[in-house]
Amino acid sequence: MKGKPQEISNNLVPSYIRELQVYQAGKPIDELIREKNLSKVSKLASNENPWGPSPLAIKEMTKSLWDLHRYPDMHAYKLKTKLAEIYNLKRENIALGNGSEGIMAYIARAFLNEGSEVLTSENTFIGFYIIARSIGANLKLVPQTKEYKYDIEAMAKAISPETKLIYIANPNNPTGTYITKKEFDYLMDHVSDHTLVILDEAYFEFAKPCPDYPDSMDYRYDNVITLRTFSKAYGLGGIRVGYGFGHEDLIANLNKVKLPFEPNSAAQNGAWGALEDQPHLERTIRLTLDYREECEQYLKERGFNPISSVTNFLTFQTGSEEKSNRLYQLLLDEGVIIRPLKANEMPDYVRVSIGTEEEMTHFYQAMDKILPEYKKL
Template sequence: MIPFKRHIQDIKPYEPGKPIKELQREYGMRSVIKLASNENPLGPSGKAIRAMRKTIREVHLYPEGNCYYLLTRLAKELDLDPAQIIFGNGSNEIIELLARGFLSEGDEVISSEMTFLVYPILSQVCGAKFKAVPMTRDYRYDLDGILRAITPKTRIIFIANPNNPTGTYVTAREVEDFLAKVPENIVVCFDEAYVDFVDAEDFPKMLAYVKAGRANVVVLRTFSKAYGLAGLRIGYGAASKEMAAYLHKVRQPFNVNAVAQAAAAAALDDSFFLWRTKWLVVRGRKFFYRKLKPLGLEYLPSQANFILVHMKTDGQEVYQELLRQGMIVRPMSAYKLGEWIRITIGRHSQNTELIRLLKAYLNKNISCKASRVSAA
């Protein structure tokens, strides 16, 4: 008998958004729009592309194990000591390092329901129990609920801020109150994958806690979203020197490839690209707010590069219908949001096309319902 572990066999694997090429193959389509995985619709920055081209000639060599050049560049950007930063193969890897570093069988991890599914998966891999605290009525993390869920077995609390898939956030004041009450032996991980899209003034400045020496706070960020480098897999954690040194012991020696390191460093220098990306997203969010309301569709105001939309019908069915039209969005049944779909903000032409398809879908469904009623 192969000694499969029960808690690993019970894991429901993460289902990523459907790749464009897969849909093209399946349906024989040439033109496909993907607004499903919160990627950057502008592609990578020109500076990053040039850096990648240059580095490709050197891929016969192992990368720098400590990401020296990128580390120095980012530490300057964030005004942190380089010893406070650890890079990962996507910020997902830092979540994994935290899980492997701090969890043993029987430990507990707390987060929210309707949040990033990698937290429960990686907790379960380590045999820990994942507690999903219900959200507030306005689909935000319930920090008081999380405090109430703490037990002596709690090791890590994950807070996605802004949250995926709701796009909602917890405020600076709420975080301050929360951190004042969390025992210092619990690691609190603020996952800021979408921080570059935030425009709310009361959004917390988590790096200030790290700078102030808050030993149990870890802040995660990524180059996958605003920096347009999702395919390279690079993200990082910022924490106390002691925490970063501990996590370095858990990682593999060459966990971040050379092309990713070079591209990320170049992307940090492309502030115009970052500005354009944020402008596109902020404008796109407003466009969707304006267009969804007249269609009778509710949505959650978002601080991220996506919007969660309540279709008031089976979201999987809407997803399938949009797929047939060459549009990939994200159905939300895995998050127990069966009537919702998540839409990534795209370029204006892509956003307009999605609104056109949603309108057509709703019209078709309304007329189907009307003809069923008149037949009855």
């Protein structure tokens, strides 16, 4: 091979790709078991559903394994029909992909070019920053309020005639906060028809009980695409299936750039089965909200000040990046994986996902054990 690898990539790879940081996922359980030779690990790092998928989802996925020699239904007729029934839409209003992040990538591919102006908030979902930057978009980030909420007034002011896309994670990850109906209305009053709005509602099932949470399905804006997922409340993060709703013209254009056979057949069937099991979903939401309240109380009693959350995770301040890393490392030694938030530009915060009763007890016991050591810092 001629030329040094560095020179080759400098010539071939656009600068906006070279500057990208690879997405960092929560530490896998097996990795920690290998590294520390532990018998028990609680992963509270990726906002998953710790109770797992519905048995109906598992049954449907298992059935579909016998047909794995066939390509999936590229129109996902069965899953789209079910979603259309539930949400009173047409199949043409529904997009599917490998997780909601997969659909986000297709939105970027279909609607953005290098230099397109994209507006969002600081301290929001990293996956979106990576996707927008990978297209070479000009990302405008508006600082959040001091309560770690999207600053909707400032965002409305930041909209320009060039703004092509606005991304709102509602509720937001990693802060767990949400924009209210009033704030959503205010923002939409300032958005023109030629700007597309992504409403990322990955944690919508947990926020829906809040009376002032704007469920995007109660609105009908032609320039809004709602994104939802089976990865969180439905417990299907491992199979990668997300869904989106929007005007049929928008969805038709998304489908032009989408890889034809996503989501795979097991994912399509598993998602269909998950939608059949409302009691499983309700139990997940009830337990999550109960355990979140308990965890919030626990953290407050230990002198931490968690950000008020409407999701399945809590984010709390440590005071410095060093302290966040120390807490993370000490908990890893005890077999508990949480998430430091340096990559989210919140180095003095960490995030803990709500787990099962057993996992939460493990977290509390580990915290009580390591806090004296942690406080020495």
